[in-house]
């Protein structure tokens with residue numbers, strides 16, 4: 001028997017936040033694009049026309065491949081390493097700070113919207129007795145949950161601050177999800193992971209979670225990439241999981 005599109009031995013749902021419950025994945029992507037493009041342009045001496053290949057502008061694909069789902073500083077390091085660029089710690093931190101300033105300005109200006117299908121799924125999950133936690137790499141997780149009006153659903157939260165404080169390895173390592181399962185008092189096999197980032201699907205698979213739901217919000221090759229990464233199922237909205245109930 002399956003409940004809410006999940007095998008019925010699943011008792012805990014571990015949701016990623018940005019792009020799974022709230023429409024903030026694109027807000028992160030746009031803030032990262034501004035911060036990295038500022039860095040790349042400065043590194044090119046302000047000469048946009050004549051810049052060398054490793055200083056070409058940051059693309060959406062760069063975001064999906066090297067930044068999406070990872071803790072802030074891991075995103076900086078992984079992207080710069082992909083271009084073969086080395087920087088000192090102060091420069092890396094300045095890029096990360098620039099991104100966070102742009103992200104917070106956008107939150108302040110536009111607010112946060114929860115996906116209606118995700119809100120329906122949270123209600124259905126709670127009604128069905130499933131226990132709910134959020135596992136996000138973002139240090140702004142609490143603020144985003146509050147702004148979206150979703151805090152009431154969340155029994156435990158592992159976020160970017162937890163990752164720093166407890167020195168957990170970030171996604172694609174499974175550690176943040178394993179910590180979430182531990183806080184909820186279950187083995188990974190009894191928990192489902194819900195992710196929109198390839199790094200997050202990889203984390204769910206690496207942690208041997210009972211079910212890994214990929215949510216493809218971007219199209220293109222994302223769904224295939226999630227399947228290749230080992231997602232149990234890929235949907236475009238959590239609503240689809242309610243269809244059979």
Ligand SMILES: O=P(O)(O)OC[C@H]1O[C@@H](O)[C@H](O)[C@@H](O)[C@@H]1O
Pocket residue numbers: 017018025028029067068069070071072075100103136137138139140141160197
């Ligand atoms: O910079 P923050 O808010 O701590 O977020 C870290 C990361 O959090 C993840 O949830 C996002 O997918 C990433 O894009 C983001 O970079």
